[in-house]
Amino acid sequence: MSTIAQHYARFVREATIPDTVFEEMRWHTLDTIGVCLVANSLAYARLLAELTIADGGAPEATLLGLAERVPARSAAFFNGCLGHGLDFDDTHLDAVLHPTATLFPAMLALAEKYRRSGPDLLTAMALGIEMTARLGLAGGPALLRRGVHPTSSCGTLGAALGAAWMMRLSEQQTVSAIGIAAAHASGLHESTIDGSSNKCIHSGIAAQAGLLAAELASRGFTAPATSIEGTYGFLPSLAGEGAYDLAELTHELGSRWEATRLAYKVYPCCQGLHPYIDCALDIAARHSFAREDIECIEVRVSTLIGLRLCEPIEEKIVPPSEYGAKFSMPYAVASALIDRDVSHATFLPDTVRQNWRSDLARKVRYVVDEHYAEGVALRGYVSVLLRDGRELTQQTLACRGTPQNPWSAESITRKFFQNAVPAVGDEQATRIFECVSQLRATSDLRHFTASLACSPGAVAVDLESV
Structure with a gap:
């Protein structure tokens, strides 16, 4: 055998x-x-x-x-x-x-x-x-x-x-x-x-x-x-x-x-946060409210993934670094609800240190519900209780970019150019895209690999603009 x-x-x-x-x-x-x-x-x-x-x-x-x-x-x-x-x-x-x-x-x-x-x-x-x-x-x-x-x-x-x-x-x-x-x-x-x-x-x-x-x-x-x-x-x-x-x-x-x-990541953070960011963004898109209007926020999470993104509680409410924020459920949900967007800028040092984010993150409560273990990091639930009594609830059974809720070729292409253009410019990004499009017919990779390099002295990317 x-x-x-x-x-x-x-x-x-x-x-x-x-x-x-x-x-x-x-x-x-x-x-x-x-x-x-x-x-x-x-x-x-x-x-x-x-x-x-x-x-x-x-x-x-x-x-x-x-x-x-x-x-x-x-x-x-x-x-x-x-x-x-x-x-x-x-x-x-x-x-x-x-x-x-x-x-x-x-x-x-x-x-x-x-x-x-x-x-x-x-x-x-x-x-x-x-x-x-x-x-x-x-x-x-x-x-x-x-x-x-x-x-x-x-x-x-x-x-x-x-x-x-x-x-x-x-x-x-x-x-x-x-x-x-x-x-x-x-x-x-x-x-x-x-x-x-x-x-x-x-x-x-x-x-x-x-x-x-x-x-x-x-x-x-x-x-x-x-x-x-x-x-x-x-x-x-x-x-x-x-x-x-x-x-x-x-x-x-x-x-x-x-x-x-395989799933494509829509947001630059832990995959386990994605279904909850989807829910928060959907709530923010459908309803008008300010952060001062929010009484509390509830998320329902599984033990394997979601709970790890909620504990230790204080480190998740006030992430110790911009990288730590990428693994914080309270931070990500609070930011998505108010910014109505989650991007590279969400996880910049100056952004993470903004006091209002930790103040709102402190209002996030979590409930363990193994219904959200299905698909490991596929499902999510967010409920926002406003001070005027309104309760805004959204759940997803399949977050965006997954095989169950797939991204289009246009979305994948858009993500590539949003990332590549600030780093290497329009012309080189287009050349890379064309080379990748022809990979199955490429016998000599030297033109492709040359497109991935850059000349000395290239300008650093400003992630706030990406």
């Missing part, structure tokens, strides 16, 4: 990617590039750029939005950090993770290093996302309950699998790559409480570790074939014995593609 790693090592050698999956990968590539480019203006990204460039090495791959080229693993790390740092990256809701922020940077770096084609890039992404998402389906909620970040922990193995395919490793080498990656899997969720920037780099760590795992396997390093399900393997050790479902890893593998079940 095959182990999980052996099953996937055969799967990547035999899989045929459907046209629908290629198209999904193309659109998620576009979305991720836009997010990466606008993130380049943030302080954490500038620090990482200095570190990455200072490390030097062979000019194998592109740093998105920068002029320098660096070794593939360094590019995967930096670009992965860009992809996740704004919390604007796509989501697999049931798997509780964000796959493309890891897989696109990792596979792009290898595609440049090994001179692969556009279809190669999209194929490797789809294969890596398949393992990443299915690991999340098998054990993502259990990982989250134990404080392990599924995005980075599962993404490390997915990046290794995609890299093994991209590097044309043998079946046995692929098994070892998965096992080496499992030993590197990491990422803790503590930053969502104190608002520190550590979580920003999780996708970059996963992308870099996945590439390193495949490179080590290619040179003869070995790892257990039971690295996922063995006694001391990935799932028993990190998710906990009996807290995962191995069947999710292989059921309908190759016929049901998880890359077709």
Whole structure:
């Protein structure tokens, strides 16, 4: 009987990617590039750029939005950090993770290093996302309950699998790559409480570790074939014995593609806030009121996701940083109701420090209701009681941008240009869009990757205007 790693090592050698999956990968590539480019203006990204460039090495791959080229693993790390740092990256809701922020940077770096084609890039992404998402389906909620970040922990193995395919490793080498990656899997969720920037780099760590795992396997390093399900393997050790479902890893593998079940983020913050922001914005759009008119606000949340965004109470009412605000239910709902918008500007330092936001956030009360656990971060409920006695209530069973309430191609395109144009200008953003549109027919990626770089001295983005 095959182990999980052996099953996937055969799967990547035999899989045929459907046209629908290629198209999904193309659109998620576009979305991720836009997010990466606008993130380049943030302080954490500038620090990482200095570190990455200072490390030097062979000019194998592109740093998105920068002029320098660096070794593939360094590019995967930096670009992965860009992809996740704004919390604007796509989501697999049931798997509780964000796959493309890891897989696109990792596979792009290898595609440049090994001179692969556009279809190669999209194929490797789809294969890596398949393992990443299915690991999340098998054990993502259990990982989250134990404080392990599924995005980075599962993404490390997915990046290794995609890299093994991209590097044309043998079946046995692929098994070892998965096992080496499992030993590197990491990422803790503590930053969502104190608002520190550590979580920003999780996708970059996963992308870099996945590439390193495949490179080590290619040179003869070995790892257990039971690295996922063995006694001391990935799932028993990190998710906990009996807290995962191995069947999710292989059921309908190759016929049901998880890359077709990703959600686009409408707002640059935790996915768990999105259904509640939708509800708050819908209330604000239909009714006229000022913040002084609000008596109290009620949200109904699940234990797994929503409750984490409401506690610890004081840290959520007064977020410790602009990054911490991205994980605060009281802050996000209060801001949406009054600003009638949630954008990059919502999470700027000066905005987060405005006293009225914490004053209104203090009026948010939460009720645990597991009806809102369905779909993990799909459903939401907000009720606003006004001092004149009116009660304004809205719920959603499927927040915007999800497969159940999908975004149009026009909306995805609009998000890309809103992010990319301030970072690189209209002309370059249009060139990137055209290159992504042609990825399936692109045999030489050099024109595409050239469009992702920029000349030295580019102007930093003012997020308040994005």
